Amino acid sequence: MENILSLAGQNLISPIILSFALGLGAALARSDLTIPEAAAKAMSIYLLFAIGFKGGVSVSEHGVDLGLVTTMIAGVILSAAIPFAAFALLRVMTRMSVVDAAAVSAHYGSISIVTFVAGNSVLTSQGIGFEGYMVAVAAAMEAPAILSALWLVSRQGGGGRMDAHLWREILLNASIVLLIGSFLIGWATGPRGMAEIQAFIVAPFKGVLCLFLLDMGLVAGRGLRGSRGVLSAGALGFGVLMPVIGAALGLIAGMILGLSPGGTVLLMTMAASASYIAVPAAMRVALPEANPAIYLTLALGVTFPFNLTLGIPLYLAAATYLIGG
Amino acid sequence: MENILSLAGQNLISPIILSFALGLGAALARSDLTIPEAAAKAMSIYLLFAIGFKGGVSVSEHGVDLGLVTTMIAGVILSAAIPFAAFALLRVMTRMSVVDAAAVSAHYGSISIVTFVAGNSVLTSQGIGFEGYMVAVAAAMEAPAILSALWLVSRQGGGGRMDAHLWREILLNASIVLLIGSFLIGWATGPRGMAEIQAFIVAPFKGVLCLFLLDMGLVAGRGLRGSRGVLSAGALGFGVLMPVIGAALGLIAGMILGLSPGGTVLLMTMAASASYIAVPAAMRVALPEANPAIYLTLALGVTFPFNLTLGIPLYLAAATYLIGG
Amino acid sequence: MENILSLAGQNLISPIILSFALGLGAALARSDLTIPEAAAKAMSIYLLFAIGFKGGVSVSEHGVDLGLVTTMIAGVILSAAIPFAAFALLRVMTRMSVVDAAAVSAHYGSISIVTFVAGNSVLTSQGIGFEGYMVAVAAAMEAPAILSALWLVSRQGGGGRMDAHLWREILLNASIVLLIGSFLIGWATGPRGMAEIQAFIVAPFKGVLCLFLLDMGLVAGRGLRGSRGVLSAGALGFGVLMPVIGAALGLIAGMILGLSPGGTVLLMTMAASASYIAVPAAMRVALPEANPAIYLTLALGVTFPFNLTLGIPLYLAAATYLIGG
Amino acid sequence: MQTHKAKRVEIIIEAVMERRLTEVLTEAGVTGFTVLPVSGGSGRSGRWSRDGQVSRAGGMVAVVCLIRPERVEPLLQAAFGVVERHIGVVSVTDCEVMRAERF
Amino acid sequence: MQTHKAKRVEIIIEAVMERRLTEVLTEAGVTGFTVLPVSGGSGRSGRWSRDGQVSRAGGMVAVVCLIRPERVEPLLQAAFGVVERHIGVVSVTDCEVMRAERF
Amino acid sequence: MQTHKAKRVEIIIEAVMERRLTEVLTEAGVTGFTVLPVSGGSGRSGRWSRDGQVSRAGGMVAVVCLIRPERVEPLLQAAFGVVERHIGVVSVTDCEVMRAERF
Numbered sequence A, B, C: 001m002e003n004i005l006s007l008a009g010q011n012l013i014s015p016i017i018l019s020f021a022l023g024l025g026a027a028l029a030r031s032d033l034t035i036p037e038a039a040a041k042a043m044s045i046y047l048l049f050a051i052g053f054k055g056g057v058s059v060s061e062h063g064v065d066l067g068l069v070t071t072m073i074a075g076v077i078l079s080a081a082i083p084f085a086a087f088a089l090l091r092v093m094t095r096m097s098v099v100d101a102a103a104v105s106a107h108y109g110s111i112s113i114v115t116f117v118a119g120n121s122v123l124t125s126q127g128i129g130f131e132g133y134m135v136a137v138a139a140a141m142e143a144p145a146i147l148s149a150l151w152l153v154s155r156q157g158g159g160g161r162m163d164a165h166l167w168r169e170i171l172l173n174a175s176i177v178l179l180i181g182s183f184l185i186g187w188a189t190g191p192r193g194m195a196e197i198q199a200f201i202v203a204p205f206k207g208v209l210c211l212f213l214l215d216m217g218l219v220a221g222r223g224l225r226g227s228r229g230v231l232s233a234g235a236l237g238f239g240v241l242m243p244v245i246g247a248a249l250g251l252i253a254g255m256i257l258g259l260s261p262g263g264t265v266l267l268m269t270m271a272a273s274a275s276y277i278a279v280p281a282a283m284r285v286a287l288p289e290a291n292p293a294i295y296l297t298l299a300l301g302v303t304f305p306f307n308l309t310l311g312i313p314l315y316l317a318a319a320t321y322l323i324g325g
Numbered sequence D, E, F: 001m002q003t004h005k006a007k008r009v010e011i012i013i014e015a016v017m018e019r020r021l022t023e024v025l026t027e028a029g030v031t032g033f034t035v036l037p038v039s040g041g042s043g044r045s046g047r048w049s050r051d052g053q054v055s056r057a058g059g060m061v062a063v064v065c066l067i068r069p070e071r072v073e074p075l076l077q078a079a080f081g082v083v084e085r086h087i088g089v090v091s092v093t094d095c096e097v098m099r100a101e102r103f
C-alpha cells in the first residue's frame, strides 16, 4: 500500500503529468496559450510511429510466440465486450439517452494510445519489462468497441449508420495504420533499424510526450470549461469507476493469457483507457445524434487524468501483487 | 576592448546569428522561403518550455534564496520604469505621436525572450554561470511595461483601453504561462526530471534556435521591406540607443542586487531587449491607433539584431569589467 | 552482381524505404492518415538546412579546391542538357504534347533533394566518403533545366512565360536559398558550429527522414490513385529509363571531373532524380497548360521510388565497378 | 468583362463528412468545388476551436461551389442527404462568374 | 428544396479581437457563426502575411454569420462597437438558407 | 447602421500566382483584399488536397476583395489578365458594407 502511494506520488511529480496539469490549469484560467493543430498532429504521429517501431524492434529481438496471436484475440474480445459493461453501468448510474450511452461505451471499449504510452513510461522507469507486441494489441483494440456500440444502438431501434466508407475509416484510421505500419517496420529492420533512428525516436520521446500532454491538458481544460453542467454526478462517477472495471477485466485476461506483469499492466491500462481520437471521429459519422460534449469530456477530462495520475500506479500495484514482479 | 571585439567577432559567426542573417537576406531578396506559422509557433513553445524548465531545475539544484524575490521585484520595477525613459527619449529624438511613442515604449520596457535565450547561449558557451531564476524574472518583466505605456497615453488624454479581458490576456499570455509553468515543473522535478527529458530540451536546443532565428530573420526582413520610410533617422537612432540605456539600468540594478556577473548580463540583456510577441498583441487591442509598422520594425528589425550581434557582447564586457567574472 | 543485389536488398529493408512504402500503401488503401502541410514543410526545411550545413562543415574541414567550381559548372551543364535528352525520348516513347513533354523534361533535368539525401544516407552507412561541396552542386542543378525546357517550348512556338518575377522565383526559390545559405553557414562556422548544433542536425536526421518519406509516400499514393490512366505504358517506361540515362551522363561527368566514387554516385543520383518541389511550382507559372498530373506522377510516383529502391544501389555498383571504391 | 449569372453555394459541414459530401456533389453533376479550412465556430452544439486538436472529430470545413442557377436544385438535394442528420449550414447566394463554360 | 431568405455577414477582423467580437455577437442574439483563418491581406495599414509569425498581433480572421434578415441590424450595431477603432471590414450579402429554424 | 452598396469579388487562384494577382489588383486601384487559405478542391484538372504537400505547386488561395461597384470592371479586367491561362474561378456578389470611405 505504501508502495502504491509512493509510486503514485513519484508519478505525480513527473514532468509528463505536470505538463498535463499546466495545460489544464492554463485553459481553465483562460490563458491564450494554444498549440497549433499542425504541431499537435505532428507530435501524435511522432509518438505513434516511435511506439510502434520500438514494439516491432522488441519483437524482432525477443522472437514472437503464440502470445502475439492469443493476446490480440483477447484484446479484440475485451474491446468488443467492455462497451456492454459500460453501457449497462451508464444506464444504471446516469440518465443518458441510449445513443449517448452507446457512444460513451464505444470510447471505453477502445483505447487511448497516450495512456498506453504513459503506462509504457512508468514501466520503463521502474525497470519492468513487457511483451513488445503489446503495441500491436493496442492497434487491434481500437476498432471492435465501435461495432459493439453501433450494435447496441441498432438493437434499441436507433439508427447507427454503417457504410463502406465508415468501415474503411475505422479499420484504416490513421492511428491503426501508423501503429501497425511502424510495428512491422521495426520488426523487419530490427536492432539495425533501431540503431539508425534511435536518436530520433528514443532519446527525445519523453520530452515530446511532455509537450503533447501540455496540449492535451489545454484541450481537456477548454472542453471542461465549455461543458460545465453537461456531466451529472453519476456520469463523473462512471468516469472513475469504469476504468477500474476495465482494468480488472484486463487483469483477468492477462492472468489467463499468462502475460508478464508488465504486459498485464499494459493490457489493464488499455482496457481502462478511453479513446479520444479515433472513436470520437467515428461517432460523429455513425451516431451524429450523440452529444460530443459528453463523451469527450468523460474520456479526456475525467478518465484520462484519472488513469494518468492514480490509475496506472494502481494497476501496477495490483498486477505486481497478484502476478509478482 | 580587444576581448570585446574578439567575443563580438566570435559571436557574429555563430550558426545562430548567421541563421538570422540568412533569413534577413532571403526576405530582403524576396525569396519565397517561408517557415509555416504553425512550425514557428511550435518552435517558440519549445524554446519557452525548455528555457523555463532548465531555469527551474537549476533553482532546484542550487536552492533558492531571497534573490529570486528581490530580483523579480527589481525586474518589475525596471519593466515599469523603462517605458518612461523610452517615451521621453522618443519625444526628443522623433516626431512620433503620443500614441505611437507610448506603444514603442511598452515594447522596450518588456522583454524579448529570444534575446534572453541568445544571452543564455553566449554565457553558456563562455562557461559563465548565472542564477537559474532569471527566467522567472523574465516572465515577471513581460507585463508591467504595458501598464506604464497605457498610463502614459491616458495621461495625455488618449484613450488606451483596458478591460477585464485585456488584464487576463496580459497577465496570462502564452509566454508568461509557459515560462512560469515550465519553471515550476523544472523546480518540482529537479535533476530527475531533467534526466528524463534532457535529450529533448537540452541537446537539440541550439539547433532549434537556429531555425527559429532563421524565421525571425525572414519576418524581420519582410517587415523592413514593407515599411521603408516608416522609420525616421531619429527612430533608427532610438532603436540602437535605447537598448544601451536599458542595459545600463539593468547593470545598476544587477549591481545593487548583488547578482553574479552572468545574472547581471541577463538582466541587462532583458532590459535592453524589446518585446515582439506579447506586447504587439496587447497593443493591437489596447492602442489600435498606434502604427504596428513602427513598433514592430523597431523591435524586430533594429533592436533585436543590434542586441544579438553587438549588444550582448558589449553587456558582457561591461559586466565583466565592473563586477569581474 | 551479388553485391548489388545484397546491397539493394539491404537498402530495401531500411526504415527509410519502408516508411515510404507504408505511406504509399496507406494512401492506396485510402487510409485517412495524413501529415499536416505545415509539418511536412517544416521537415523539408529541417532536411535542407541540415544537409547544407553538413556539406559546408565538411568543406571547411577538408578545404576547397577547384573541384567545387568545376563540379558546379558540370552540374549546371548536366541540368541544362538532360532536358533535351528527356524531351527527345518522350517524343519517341510517348504521345505527349510538346508542352507536357517539355514540362516533364524540366523535372528530370533538375534534381530531387530527397533522392540526394537518400544517396547520402546509403553512402554514409556503407562508409563511403564524398566531396562535401556536392550539396552546393545540388543547389546549382535546380534551376538550369527550367530554362532549357522553356526554350524547348518557345522553339516550338508555344508560349512559355518568363517574367522578372519568375526569374527570381526560380533562382531564389526556398530550397536553393536554404541549401546555399546553410552550406555557407556550415562553411563559416566549421567544426565549432557543428559541435554546437549537431545534436539537432545529425543525430535525429534519419528519423526525420523516415517521417518525411512517410509523407512523400502518402502524397505519391494519393497522386497515383488520382491519376490512373494518365500515364501510358511509354510514359511509365520513360520514368524508369530516364533516370538510368541521367545516371550514365552523371557517371561520365564524374569520371571526367575525377570525383571520388562517392561523389560520382551523388552526381549520378542527382542527374537521375526528378524534381518534385521547385520545378512543379515553376511549371504552374510558366507552362500552366502542361498537365501537372503527368509530371508529378512521373517524378514522385515512378522515378522517385525507382531511384530510392533500385537506382541508388545500381549507381553505387556502377561507380564502384568503374572507379573503384 | 462579360459575366454570367450563377450561384455560390457554401456548405459548412463537419470535416469527417467532407468526403461523403463531395462524392454526392460529384454524383449530382457538380463539376468543381473548393474546400476552405475552418478554425472554429459556434452553434447549438456549442463553441469549438481547432487549436491543438488531434482528432478529426471536432473540426469543420467550408465547401464553396460555384454553379449554374439551374443546377442548384439537384445540388441542394444531394447535399441535404448528407447534411441532414449532421450539424452544419448551407447558404446560396446569387453571383456573377467569368468563363461561364466552366460551370 | 425549400429555402429561406437570410443574410450572410462576413466580418474580417484582427485575431486579437476575435473573442471580443464573438462575445458581443452572442450577446446580440447571434446563435451561430463560423471562423475561417486568414493567411494575409492588404489595406490602408499595409500588406501582411501570417508566414512564420509567432505573435497573434499580425493576424486576422474571417467570421461568417448566417442570420435572419431582421436580426442583421442588432448584429451590425454590436459588431461596429468592436470593429470601430480597429482595422477590418464588414460585408452583408443576401442569401438563401436551408433549415431556417436554425437561425 | 448606415450601409453602402458594394461588390464582393472572390478569386480562387493558384498559390503560385497570388503575388502576381495582388500586384495587378493594386495597380488596378484595389485598396484592400484578404487572402484565405484553401485546403483542397476539385475541377476539370482533377481533385487536389494540401495534406502533406511541400511544394507550392499544388495549392490555391482565395482572394476576397470588397470594392465599390464602379470599380469592379477594371478589377475584373486586371484579374482576367492573370487568371486567363491559369486554373481558378472568379465570382462577384452584391453586398453592403459599413464604413464606405474605406473602399
Ligand SMILES: Nc1ncnc2c1ncn2[C@@H]1O[C@H](COP(=O)(O)O)[C@@H](O)[C@H]1O
Residues within 6 Å of the ligand: D012, D040, D041, D042, D043, D044, D045, D046, D048, D060, D086, D087, D088, D089, E031, E032, E033, E034, E035, E064, E065, E066, E067, E102, E103
Ligand atoms: N448561423 C450560423 N452562421 C454561420 N455558421 C454557423 C451558423 N450556425 C452554425 N454554424 C456553424 O455550424 C456549426 C454547427 O452548428 P450547430 O449545428 O448549430 O451546432 C457551428 O459550430 C458553426 O461553425
Ligand SMILES: Nc1ncnc2c1ncn2[C@@H]1O[C@H](COP(=O)(O)O)[C@@H](O)[C@H]1O
Residues within 6 Å of the ligand: E012, E040, E041, E042, E043, E044, E045, E046, E048, E060, E086, E087, E088, E089, F031, F032, F033, F034, F035, F064, F065, F066, F067, F102, F103
Ligand atoms: N477592400 C477590402 N476587401 C477585403 N479585405 C479588406 C479590404 N480592406 C481591408 N481588408 C482587410 O482588412 C485588413 C485591414 O485593412 P485596413 O484597415 O485597411 O488596413 C487588410 O489587411 C485586409 O485583410
Ligand SMILES: Nc1ncnc2c1ncn2[C@@H]1O[C@H](COP(=O)(O)O)[C@@H](O)[C@H]1O
Residues within 6 Å of the ligand: D031, D032, D033, D034, D035, D064, D065, D066, D067, D102, D103, F012, F040, F041, F042, F043, F044, F045, F046, F048, F060, F086, F087, F088, F089
Ligand atoms: N465550380 C467551382 N466552384 C468552386 N471552385 C471551383 C469550381 N471550379 C473550379 N474550382 C476551383 O478551382 C480549381 C481549379 O479548377 P479547374 O481549373 O476546373 O481544374 C479547383 O480545384 C477548385 O479549387
Ligand code: NA
Residues within 6 Å of the ligand: A082, A107, A108, A109, A110, A111, A112, A246, A270, A271, A272, A273, A274, A275
Ligand atoms: Na478501454
Ligand code: NA
Residues within 6 Å of the ligand: B082, B107, B108, B109, B110, B111, B112, B246, B270, B271, B272, B273, B274, B275
Ligand atoms: Na526591455
Ligand code: NA
Residues within 6 Å of the ligand: C082, C107, C108, C109, C110, C111, C112, C246, C270, C271, C272, C273, C274, C275
Ligand atoms: Na535530374
